[in-house]
Amino acid sequence: MSDVARLTPTLTAPRMGTVGTAVGGLLLLGTASALGTGYLDIAVRTLPSAIIIAMGAAALTSPALLVAHQLMALKAPPEHVVAALGQGVVRLGSLCAGLTPFIAFFALTSGLAPILYALVLVAACLLASLSTVRALATLEQHANTQITAGPAMAVLGAVWVGLTGLVALRLAVAVFAAVV
Amino acid sequence: MSTTLLSLIITTLRSPGMVVDDATSDAQTAWLVPRLLLITAVGGAVFGAVVGAHHGGIQVLYAAIKMPILFLVPLAVGLPAIRALFATDDSAPPWRRVAMAGLVGAARTGILAAAASPFLWLAWSLFRDYHMAILVLAASLLVIGGQGLLTLRHALPKFRWVHVAPLAVAFVLMGLTTAQTGWVLRPFIARPSAQITFLRPIEADIGDALLRATRSATGDYGREGEEWAPSSSGLMTRGLRGRDFDGGE
């Protein structure tokens, strides 16, 4: 083992204000997409769709990740894992906020908004998931002396992202059916 | 640091990163912004006038007015997304730096467009066909705009492999936005038989239009007697409108 003290990443759970901003970002993206529907009732139902799909999938599958993490006897403290998941949600929210003008532009000038909305939401979820898995792997690597700990967490994270994606897809189908 | 318009043009072409670096102070930003806008407007107007010359008449003026807008709108739409894409968990590229990089990119595009104008004018005498002219214009904008887009790298974090995915998304976003802006602001090259208007109604979208232009350029005009009509909206609305016309469900 090296004598040099390793740096432990300072990971804290995002504050409520930050999470609120993230939710705001998801709501903004939904609002921009709603502009493109052309009908008030559909627009109202479209508004919270990003929140329902993204936050719903995260809320439904995060406990499974924590359970698997403990089951595999990985060393990172559970509260740090929760914090990393929280940061992932915040990252997703800020990404969605940044993508809002893009969707709003297409909603105002074309009929492509619903398709682009779906694509953008998938892309944002993937990017935020990648960043979360990276953060989780780094976290495990720093909490563990075994060199294989990081990759083990990365594999667990990747499987979790895949399953979360499927749950999000299922939610999206339900939301689409409810909206249309 | 640039002190005259000419030196700003030279620096924008030679080392655009230096212009972006210069805009850290408020005073320098206040000096740079109007000049970069002027360069974009003049360069874009010259290019637009040449594009409009394909049809001639009032279209020269219309295209000259609209071309600088085509260079600037994608910045307003795409830059917030690019900034968000390259944000890390605890920091994002400074907003002013991203915006200035975009503006420098637009000015660079404007200069290159003005410089490329004579060659486009030459191309018009070679390709009189309307559909071919549209494809030539799209290709020129791709080359010129690509140079402007590359300027944005001066505002982004140093390249690492994890940036490949955000970079790909950023390129797709900017490409789509520019193409759609061009479609919304059409006509730049008016049909020979068309009645000239400054803007057309908003209908269909750029994907539909490019597909049609490519087919027409290759001589595929569809079935005889079949006239192409732009679809009025996208997936969700089109379906719902159909439902409404049927009396609802």
Place this chain on the structure above:
Amino acid sequence: MTGWTAPALVIAAWLVIGAGVGIQLERKGHPSSTAISALVVWPILMSLINTIPTATGPFSEAIQRAFHSLNLTIADPLAADVPWSGELASLHQSLIDADARLAMVDRLLSESDDSDASKGLHKAREHAATELQAVLAGLADLRIQIGLYALEGGEQSVQAELGALQARARALSEVRTTRWTG
């Protein structure tokens, strides 16, 4: 025109916000060109509303010219490894500050009579202006030192030259501080 109502509203809102930002900038004393630009690119210029533009002094163009030449020299790949360590920005700021003080003194002198106090201020102004010009001349020498460095090496001479210039620029503000603090 079909479909243009919503985009037209967004464009109108953009222009209204831009006009508001432009008016604020104009009131704060920013140039008209900057205020007009706000119509189009107000998100960039909005942050300038809270800043008061620095007065342009009698040497502002000379300062900009000197630093433009110096930046072009630094941008040359042959001078890429010149030891900088970021001192140039603070030197630039010191000169801008000194120039702004000269502008203020010039305004005061143009409004005052021929009293002894005015003569004293005029003398101090001339001294500060001479010092500022000396630093600008030193910047030209610094470019030559960079050229020598690119050919023969010897980073100490470049750093020594830069250090001397910084000391002179600092002295410009220290004299002022001494006077104000008595």
